[in-house]
Amino acid sequence: MGQADKKWVAMDDYIVDKFAIRDAALDAALADADKAGLPQISVSPAQGKMLMLLAKAQGARRILEIGTLAGYSTIWLARALPADGRLITLEYEPKHADIARANIARAGFEKQVEVRVGAAIDSLPKFVEQKAGPFDFIFIDADKPGYVDYLPWTIKLSRPGTIIIADNVVRDGGVCDAASTDANVQGIRKFNDKLAAEPRVMATAIQTVGSKGYDGFAIALVK
Numbered sequence: 001m002g003q004a005d006k007k008w009v010a011m012d013d014y015i016v017d018k019f020a021i022r023d024a025a026l027d028a029a030l031a032d033a034d035k036a037g038l039p040q041i042s043v044s045p046a047q048g049k050m051l052m053l054l055a056k057a058q059g060a061r062r063i064l065e066i067g068t069l070a071g072y073s074t075i076w077l078a079r080a081l082p083a084d085g086r087l088i089t090l091e092y093e094p095k096h097a098d099i100a101r102a103n104i105a106r107a108g109f110e111k112q113v114e115v116r117v118g119a120a121i122d123s124l125p126k127f128v129e130q131k132a133g134p135f136d137f138i139f140i141d142a143d144k145p146g147y148v149d150y151l152p153w154t155i156k157l158s159r160p161g162t163i164i165i166a167d168n169v170v171r172d173g174g175v176c177d178a179a180s181t182d183a184n185v186q187g188i189r190k191f192n193d194k195l196a197a198e199p200r201v202m203a204t205a206i207q208t209v210g211s212k213g214y215d216g217f218a219i220a221l222v223k
């Protein structure tokens, strides 16, 4: 990702402080991710809280996440769940999954959250086969070229009213460049094309700036 403008970082710091967004479990999750050398690509604190509020407003009882990393966004989403709610998060790297499980347990969600190791494209068809759906809220945040292939599976695992959110659909404004040679940009472009043409959803995208730089979310509501 590109640079985060000083002003965006200062404003994000202000928001995080004003709305009391950080806490010990979240800070520890990020600290342990850093210690283990994981990339600093978790959603920002303000974005995490926004995801939690959206999932909560929607009344989500079953949440699916694609791309766990250290479980930072996972913890936020789990906080939206009622006591009997469940979250499944998919992660390719066993090392990331191990760190995430420890972070999720420390945050108190060991019983409600399952970290499933494997390529998302292998796990998703299994969920359909096992009738693991429908999920109420789905967050896509794994490998960018994979998004376009995950979309039909997430819709199969949805019900009318399911919200699907995808991270990193702006990428420093690179995504509107059709000639981009960046595989991640082209992956996101294919995803946006498919999402925009998908008759089973209503969708938009919103640009964001902050401590994680300039990026954005796609938001889709399953009809």
Ligand code: SAH
Pocket: 041, 042, 043, 066, 067, 068, 069, 070, 071, 072, 073, 074, 090, 091, 092, 093, 096, 118, 119, 120, 121, 141, 142, 143, 146
């Ligand atoms: N959602 C996290 C950040 C996820 S970073 C947060 O905001 O806190 C993206 C993660 O997706 C990485 O941990 C990466 O290992 C994982 N990933 C990459 N390719 C994947 C694949 N094919 N299937 C599942 N996970 C994948």
Ligand code: DHB
Pocket: 001, 041, 042, 043, 141, 142, 167, 168
């Ligand atoms: C990258 C991935 C992410 O999920 C993110 O939020 C930021 C950057 C990346 O792979 O570069």
Ligand code: MG
Pocket: 041, 042, 043, 141, 167, 168
């Ligand atoms: Mg992301």
